[in-house]
Amino acid sequence: MIAWKLKLSVLLVLASLGASGLVKAEDVPATPEQQAAFQLWLGDVRNEALERGISSATIDTALSDVKLIVRVIKRDRNQPEIKQPYQRYLKSRVSPWRKEKGAILVSQHKDTLKAVAKRYGVQGRFVASIWGIETNYGTVALSYNVFDALATLAFDKRRGARFRRELFTALEILDSGTVSLEQMKGSWAGAMGQPQFMPEAYAKYAQDFDGDGSKDIWNNKQDVFASIAYYLKSYGWRDDQTWGRKVKLPEGGETSLVGKQAEGISPDRVCKPFKSMGVWRDLQDWQALGVRRLDGTDLPPRSIPAALIVGDTGDGEGYLVYRNFCSVMRYNPSFKYALAVGLLSDVIK
Numbered sequence: 001m002i003a004w005k006l007k008l009s010v011l012l013v014l015a016s017l018g019a020s021g022l023v024k025a026e027d028v029p030a031t032p033e034q035q036a037a038f039q040l041w042l043g044d045v046r047n048e049a050l051e052r053g054i055s056s057a058t059i060d061t062a063l064s065d066v067k068l069i070v071r072v073i074k075r076d077r078n079q080p081e082i083k084q085p086y087q088r089y090l091k092s093r094v095s096p097w098r099k100e101k102g103a104i105l106v107s108q109h110k111d112t113l114k115a116v117a118k119r120y121g122v123q124g125r126f127v128a129s130i131w132g133i134e135t136n137y138g139t140v141a142l143s144y145n146v147f148d149a150l151a152t153l154a155f156d157k158r159r160g161a162r163f164r165r166e167l168f169t170a171l172e173i174l175d176s177g178t179v180s181l182e183q184m185k186g187s188w189a190g191a192m193g194q195p196q197f198m199p200e201a202y203a204k205y206a207q208d209f210d211g212d213g214s215k216d217i218w219n220n221k222q223d224v225f226a227s228i229a230y231y232l233k234s235y236g237w238r239d240d241q242t243w244g245r246k247v248k249l250p251e252g253g254e255t256s257l258v259g260k261q262a263e264g265i266s267p268d269r270v271c272k273p274f275k276s277m278g279v280w281r282d283l284q285d286w287q288a289l290g291v292r293r294l295d296g297t298d299l300p301p302r303s304i305p306a307a308l309i310v311g312d313t314g315d316g317e318g319y320l321v322y323r324n325f326c327s328v329m330r331y332n333p334s335f336k337y338a339l340a341v342g343l344l345s346d347v348i349k
Helices: 002-018 031-049 058-062 070-076 086-093 094-107 108-120 124-135 146-155 162-175 199-207 221-234 283-288 324-330 335-348
Strands: 244-248 278-281 304-310 317-321
Touching: 031 058, 031 146, 031 162, 058 146, 058 162, 070 146, 086 335, 094 108, 094 124, 094 221, 094 335, 108 124, 124 221, 124 324, 124 335, 146 162, 162 199, 162 244, 199 221, 199 278, 221 324, 244 304, 278 283, 324 335
Parallel strands: none
Antiparallel strands: 244 317, 278 304, 304 317
């Protein structure tokens, strides 16, 4: 039970030290009490790992020097998808640099992206967009030891069960011998490589596109692109559709057009779990309700199910999104994230 006191003690330390101005809250170290609780908890993890058939050598390699990182817990509680308004979030993600760099890289890697699109049925611009949003097209330094990040979040109570599963999957990946400990660098949340795959996603969706015997999502662009594409395809992507579009709403539409999923047409199965997307209507029904393209012209004449995402209150704008939007939501279940991917894809193609 002592391990589950971490949340309160961490917050107290952050409040007392971070507010003092002596150190930044992100830099606050774990207390001796927290470290002691963490080590007790690690003992239980080691025992379960052995029961799962993971070798003691792998366990020692991965966990002997594993650290409890307080700033990881803080970042988990302050994710920009939750904290930032739509305009600010989208402006920073769909930045001039990402648009310009993305267009250059789509052209540079057009043959590989075309080959990936042919095999998996996912347009290359969407693959490149996710690549850009996740790691700035592979330029972001992945500085966290995956086991430090996963162990910290597994120890923390907020999403402990989920990250405990990821921790054991990471141990299994290391135990397989296909990936070295040095390779297993990632984000503060333990997401690995240029596509930012969590260990469970790596185990299910990582691809060896060039057939060299390695699923290298850290350095091999072919494997990076193929892995992103296969992930989207596995969640129902259709290459005869786009993601959606930004639209102008009629007066009062921010409230009058909002409804519950059960009130409209039945969405695609990949979209049904996302109840917060609200009501789905045929694109032509949205047209009849006064929704227009951003420039005021009519929506496309195609008949296709669409849901309305309303952004920041008061701007009179929103986004009509299609089933592929839900596939991106499987990558990251945030409206803002999926919108950023879609909007960036529109300008780098």
